[in-house]
Amino acid sequence: MEEIEIPSYFLCPISMEVMRDPVIISTGITYDRQSIEKWLFSCKHTTCPVTNQDLKFTDLTPNHNLRRLIQSWCMLNSSNGIQRMPTPKPQVQKAHVVRIMKEAQKYPDMQFNCLRRIKSMARASESNKKCLESVGVVDFLASIMIKEKEEEEEEEVSDEALNILLHLNPSDTELKKFINSRTDHRFLDSLLQFLNSGNVQSRTNAITLLRSTLNVADPAQLIGIQPVYIKGIIGILNDKIPQQATKEALKLLVELCPWGRNRIKACENGAVFALIELLLDTNERRICELILTALDHLCTCAEGRAQLLNHGGGIAIVSKKILRVSHLASDRGVRILCSISKFSATCYNNILQEMLIVGVVSKLCLVLQVDVSPKTKEKTKEILRLHSRVWRDSSCIPPNLLSFYP
Numbered sequence: 001m002e003e004i005e006i007p008s009y010f011l012c013p014i015s016m017e018v019m020r021d022p023v024i025i026s027t028g029i030t031y032d033r034q035s036i037e038k039w040l041f042s043c044k045h046t047t048c049p050v051t052n053q054d055l056k057f058t059d060l061t062p063n064h065n066l067r068r069l070i071q072s073w074c075m076l077n078s079s080n081g082i083q084r085m086p087t088p089k090p091q092v093q094k095a096h097v098v099r100i101m102k103e104a105q106k107y108p109d110m111q112f113n114c115l116r117r118i119k120s121m122a123r124a125s126e127s128n129k130k131c132l133e134s135v136g137v138v139d140f141l142a143s144i145m146i147k148e149k150e151e152e153e154e155e156e157v158s159d160e161a162l163n164i165l166l167h168l169n170p171s172d173t174e175l176k177k178f179i180n181s182r183t184d185h186r187f188l189d190s191l192l193q194f195l196n197s198g199n200v201q202s203r204t205n206a207i208t209l210l211r212s213t214l215n216v217a218d219p220a221q222l223i224g225i226q227p228v229y230i231k232g233i234i235g236i237l238n239d240k241i242p243q244q245a246t247k248e249a250l251k252l253l254v255e256l257c258p259w260g261r262n263r264i265k266a267c268e269n270g271a272v273f274a275l276i277e278l279l280l281d282t283n284e285r286r287i288c289e290l291i292l293t294a295l296d297h298l299c300t301c302a303e304g305r306a307q308l309l310n311h312g313g314g315i316a317i318v319s320k321k322i323l324r325v326s327h328l329a330s331d332r333g334v335r336i337l338c339s340i341s342k343f344s345a346t347c348y349n350n351i352l353q354e355m356l357i358v359g360v361v362s363k364l365c366l367v368l369q370v371d372v373s374p375k376t377k378e379k380t381k382e383i384l385r386l387h388s389r390v391w392r393d394s395s396c397i398p399p400n401l402l403s404f405y406p
Contacts, residue, residue: 004080010070013050014039021088022067023060027051030063033088037126060127062088092121092128094135101140111144115160122167129168138174141165145190159202162194166205172216179217188213188229195232204245207236211252223260230256230265237274243284250290257297264303272298272307276314279321288325292318292332299339308336309344309351316358323363323370331376334367334383341383352387356396365401381406 012019012032021033027048031039039045040058047054067085074084097118104114118137121128132138144161147154178187191213194206210229214222233256236249253271256262266272272295279291295318298304308314315337322333337360344351355361367380384391384406391397392405 004077004082007073009066010073012036018085019066019070020085022063022070024063025060026055026057027053030066033060033125033127036060041126041130089124091125092131094131097121097132097135097137101135101137104140111157112160115141115144115157115164119160119164119167122164132168133170133174138165138168138170139177141168142178142187142190146186158190159198162202162205162209166209170212175213175216179213179221192229192232196235200241200245203236203241204248207233207245207248207252211248211255214252214255219259222256223262225256225259225262225265227265227269230262230271231269234266234269234271234274237278238270240278240281243287246278246287247290250287250294253294254290254297257294263298263301267298267301267303267307272304272314273311276308276311276317279317280313283325285325285329288321289329289332292321292325292329292336296332296335296339299336302343305340305344308340315340315351315354315360319355319358319360319363322367323372327372327376330367330372334364334376334379337364338379338383341386349390352390356391356394359396361391361394362397362401365397365404368404368406 006018009030010018012022012035013029014031014035017032019030019032022030023033023036024030025036025048027050029048029050031049036049037060039049040055067088071085074082078084100114100117104111118132122132141161141164145158145165147158188210191206191210194202195210198206210233214225230253233249233253236245237253240246253266257266275291275295275298279288279295282288282291295304295308299308308318318333318336322330337355340351341355361384364380364384368377388405392402397405
């Protein structure tokens with residue numbers, strides 16, 4: 001079979017593959033619809049990939065002439081294994097979407113079927129998602145989630161609405177409407193209900209959407225977040241459901257901890273114990289980093305340090321993860337031990353003895369020998385110097401490591 005040379009103007013400038021659905025943007029350059037939608041909507045670029053010009057409009061105009069040329073060329077070369085490009089599906093019409101939403105509102109028993117049709121549209125293309133958002137589908141889905149779910153069928157409809165809403169990836173503008181409106185608590189409360197009593201997939205969707213929503217909140221809203229939401233986040237960690245949900249919960253906890261009394265709220269709802277138990281059960285790099293980062297935040301308050309010390313495996317597991325996961329995990333682990341040794345160990349000599357017995361001091365001496373950040377080494381030296389009177393002459397430290405004691 002002879003090699004076919006593909007005309008260069010058939011190739012998408014982004015992916016360098018034959019265009020299936022060529023569209024023209026405002027700069028006059030033609031791209032494949034899927035590639036340019038990913039560039040504009042998923043990656044959120046605002047320029048033309050070829051000319052680098054700013055795009056005031058993101059309208060995509062089908063290039064019918066080029067599509068017909070590509071299809072004709074494919075047919076002419078079909079004997080050489082070239083397959084004909086399928087005719088692209090027509091883009092969704094706003095009026096059609098509005099009719100579907102009205103139908104769902106008028107006939108409650110048709111809601112699930114209507115949601116499935118909206119879901120199919122959203123999956124078709126990024127431009128469809130933007131169209132759905134522009135006609136109020138985000139508000140429509142949120143209204144379904146907010147309603148009381150008294151029957152199993154209503155729970156199924158609500159789960160589907162949540163699933164579609166997450167798939168739509170609402171813009172920051174849409175999310176801010178929920179958190180800034182007078183009824184914002186109703187939307188957040190519906191997410192909390194999913195966190196506490198939904199199925200695994202719905203809980204995963206809810207924690208992801210809750211994080212996206214709180215990411216657009218202003219500092220006052222983050223400071224004033226109710227403890228029940230933090231309790232719901234920690235519930236995800238306690239139940240150890242799939243990694244995606246666990247990571248989202250950990251990221252959200254890390255993002256909330258610096259604001260106001262959120263560290264205290266987290267400690268009061270058992271965050272430290274949940275994090276340590278999770279750390280004992282996982283070796284996944286990113287999860288370990290997030291857990292240690294969260295513990296680092298919580299150990300800056302007395303409640304967090306007390307809870308870590310009250311857990312039989314707290315100090316030992318933090319020490320174990322140092323030099324075994326990543327530079328970031330080692331840094332966070334040393335910071336946690338620094339908080340404990342500066343603010344707790346001076347009051348309780350048994351803590352200093354525990355740190356010797358479980359190998360913390362040996363691990364810190366080892367940190368001074370390896371390639372870690374200067375800040376990590378400096379904090380390590382600070383810990384060792386602070387308690388040198390108790391630790392330096394201990395038989396628990398191997399002689400080969402004792403020589404590195406500062």
